[in-house]
Amino acid sequence: xxxxxxxxxxxxxxxxxxxxxxxxSSCGKATGVDYETGISFANRVLSELAEQRPDLSTxxxxxxxxxxxxxxDYIRYCKEHGxxxxxxxxxxxxxxxxxxxxxHLMESIKDEGVEIVDLTMYxxxxxxxxxxxxxxxxxxxxxxxxxAEKAGLQxxxxxxxxxxxxxxxxxxxxxxxxDNADRRLFFxxxxxxxxxxxxxxxITRQDLNHLPESIKNTFDKAKFKTEAQWLEEGAIVEPEQxxxxxxxxxxxxxxxxxxxATDIVDELEARDISFLSQLPSVTELAKMYGRKDNQEVYRxxxxxxxxxxxxxxxxxxxxxxxxxxxxxxxxxx
Ligand code: SF4
Numbered sequence: 462x463x464x465x466x467x468x469x470x471x472x473x474x475x476x477x478x479x480x481x482x483x484x485x486s487s488c489g490k491a492t493g494v495d496y497e498t499g500i501s502f503a504n505r506v507l508s509e510l511a512e513q514r515p516d517l518s519t520x521x522x523x524x525x526x527x528x529x530x531x532x533x534d535y536i537r538y539c540k541e542h543g544x545x546x547x548x549x550x551x552x553x554x555x556x557x558x559x560x561x562x563x564x565h566l567m568e569s570i571k572d573e574g575v576e577i578v579d580l581t582m583y584x585x586x587x588x589x590x591x592x593x594x595x596x597x598x599x600x601x602x603x604x605x606x607x608x609a610e611k612a613g614l615q616x617x618x619x620x621x622x623x624x625x626x627x628x629x630x631x632x633x634x635x636x637x638x639x640d641n642a643d644r645r646l647f648f649x650x651x652x653x654x655x656x657x658x659x660x661x662x663x664i665t666r667q668d669l670n671h672l673p674e675s676i677k678n679t680f681d682k683a684k685f686k687t688e689a690q691w692l693e694e695g696a697i698v699e700p701e702q703x704x705x706x707x708x709x710x711x712x713x714x715x716x717x718x719x720x721x722a723t724d725i726v727d728e729l730e731a732r733d734i735s736f737l738s739q740l741p742s743v744t745e746l747a748k749m750y751g752r753k754d755n756q757e758v759y760r761x762x763x764x765x766x767x768x769x770x771x772x773x774x775x776x777x778x779x780x781x782x783x784x785x786x787x788x789x790x791x792x793x794x
Contacts, residue, residue, distance in 0.1 A: 462737075462793065464730050466704040467510060468520040471499035476525035476554035479594025480583075482621060482650040482659055487525040487554075494709045496531050499523065500538065502709065502718060507542075509722035517726070520544060526554035536573040549617075551579045553593070557601055560608065567605075567612035578609040579617045582639070584629035592626075606638040615643040621650040622669075622676075623662040631673060647679050652763040660767070663757040666690075688755035691764060692747060699743050700793035705729045708790070737793075739779045740769060762792070 503521035
């Protein structure tokens with residue numbers, strides 16, 4: 462497997478929501494290092510890599526959410542480095558604001574060059590609020606859409622599909638703010654982080670078939686298949702590419718600050734190799750844990766994650782240095 466990408470993440474901005482599917486398991490607190498420390502660390506490491514590992518694609522990003530007084534500065538930083546967040550902002554989890562404050566926020570990010578605002582909706586009002594972990598979030602998201610449109614920003618709305626919210630997602634499409642959005646996308650929630658708690662809520666091929674064409678058509682059929690299809694169609698291939706992410710924390714910043722960039726990449730890579738060496742190949746995992754009659758729909762990375770978890774639980778004692786949640790992690794594609 463070849464390492465093709467190295468990112469640095471700094472979760473230095475607390476999120477005001479507490480979504481049930483949060484990949485990062487955000488708990489309402491910042492867990493990264495302060496904003497300036499993160500930027501200066503990333504500048505040093507990524508410029509060293511640009512010289513010594515030009516084969517790697519690199520990135521630096523902040524989270525959990527974008528609601529920081531440094532937002533405009535961060536957009537400028539992304540612009541300078543050609544990062545996607547210069548033009549595209551995911552904006553769930555902001556603190557509630559009045560309409561005029563929101564208008565001002567959207568105008569400011571537009572002036573800085575942002576083009577698209579991305580917001581996720583989980584269902585109709587009561588369900589959405591509960592899923593997002595705060596009362597009033599549904600109405601606030603609608604206000605954000607209105608303000609974004611007033612400012613001339615494009616809106617991308619995304620909707621996780623689960624067994625328990627399917628009907629709501631369908632009825633949500635006729636809400637004027639949703640109907641007017643520039644683009645709508647439907648996806649399956651991630652299985653990592655708090656997404657693990659949603660694994661008994663997966664939709665089936667039959668559920669998918671009953672959805673309106675407008676929703677069905679945005680599903681990438683090559684990406685989302687039933688477990689039975691993944692197994693039948695011989696679509697399972699061994700991952701060839703490794704995407705590494707270093708997550709900065711107050712506990713590890715000193716350690717990494719003393720290392721050369723290439724050594725940091727080597728260290729993370731070695732931990733990932735050690736983790737993978739304790740697991741069977743993907744083909745073997747499919748033979749061991751694949752359920753040939755399962756009609757639940759998966760993205761392959763989530764299916765692989767489930768098989769690996771089943772193996773880890775069964776065998777025990779596997780050193781999972783490359784954590785699956787909020788610390789340094791790897792993705793294999
Ligand atoms: S808004 Fe994003 S970061 Fe915040 S809890 Fe929801 S999914 Fe997690």
